[in-house]
Amino acid sequence: MFPAAFDYIRAHSAEEALAALAQHGAEARILAGGQSLIPAMRLRLARPAVLVDLGGVKDLGYLHEEGGELRVGAMTRDVTLERNANVRARYSLLTDTGAVVADPVVRCLGTVVGSLCHSDPSGDWGAAALAARAVMVARSASGERLIPIDEFLVDSFQTSLEEGELAVEVRFPTPDGRTHGSYQKIERKVGDYATAAAAVQITLGEDGRVTHAGVALTAAGPRPVRVDAAEKLLLGQLLTEDVIRAASEEARAVSDPFADTRGSVEYKKDMARVLVARGLRASAARLGTGVTA
């Protein structure tokens, strides 16, 4: 199982990568961690004529807080988020997600930005990015633009990146006040795509009522699904069992999975409900609100 032949260009800076993209246009694909692209190429599902490798772009491997955001460079590996103590303390949704993407060895090479650019509706980072209200930074010859994640993830394996643009960074807003989250995933075995999964992030005000809510689903449609109705329902509420139940019902309603060997449509829709409820309870427990997870 070998990929189709391609030409390989190793970039040493974002500018070099942009130059290669400008030269080769739609023929070229960016290679970051390669843990989704290379398997797709081996199955000949992807046949780029040119690969532009970011492996030599050392200055895109960062993870830091700046301007009220956690900024994650395009070459930052999943494992870096997974093991970062600050992320664990303040961005629990991201730590949870980082711990269940593929398997531990794949996470040592796979990148967060690369996974988002791959835009697989069964990939875990998409729903997490929706729930956390992430923003993608796209760089081109004419400068940088910010793309809210809802606009970035267009469809299965399709993003709103224009030709000649390079995704250089994803930004996660730094939670203010009491914020916690949770990523809940059902998989047949380690390394499998989600049968169903849910990303949840909650911020509570002084009075214990929800001031921000993010709820999104993996493997529940042609792209990761934001559960708008659940987010609206949660706002201003205390995280009681009744509220959690009602919000999770909205997840079942909006989930639009396909049947496969992992389960039927009905089962997967119900698991979306169950996982949103579990995620809300886990977030509540992390926030110390007394609802038992």
Place this chain on the structure above:
Amino acid sequence: MTATETTDTALRTVTLKVNGQNIRQEVEPRTLLAYALRDAGLKGTHVGCDTSSCGCCVVLIDGDTPAKSCTMFAVQAEGHEITTVEGLGSPGDLHPLQQAFWDQHGLQCGYCTPGMLMTAKAMLGHNPDPTDQEVREFLSGNLCRCTGYNNIVKAVQQAARVMRDEAQAQALAGMVPTPSTGTAEGGAQ
């Protein structure tokens, strides 16, 4: 460029630093690292599933990063140091992990063992005293179809103990004053 134009997909020479030795090889850009290593005569790196799942092909990049070498191109590895199972130990001088897999019967057919050893080595590098659960989790991307994993976990734990003891002995040896170095900082009481 149009799809009909050919790109430079021809063979190119890469120099891979494997187990401390430079290996020059002619590869295509699409040559996967696992196959390049095996073509170089290093048959310890196994290809099992061919789908990035089983971990039989795990090698270490730059000493500490485990990577599935079937899901990485050889050209990507240029400029990095690669460690394969051949670089772990030798028949006359087994690495504590290899000795422990032997002692604990941590293998039956042996096909997954090189990948298990390399993944375990990476784990003990950042977590020298793991719980059984942590061992199971970190090795969850390495499949074994024989053992049922219990003896693999035992083997990793034995190796972890041996490596901790060795590290402690080395630290103590470093604290003993010698004529050439004088008393090391924080030296023996």
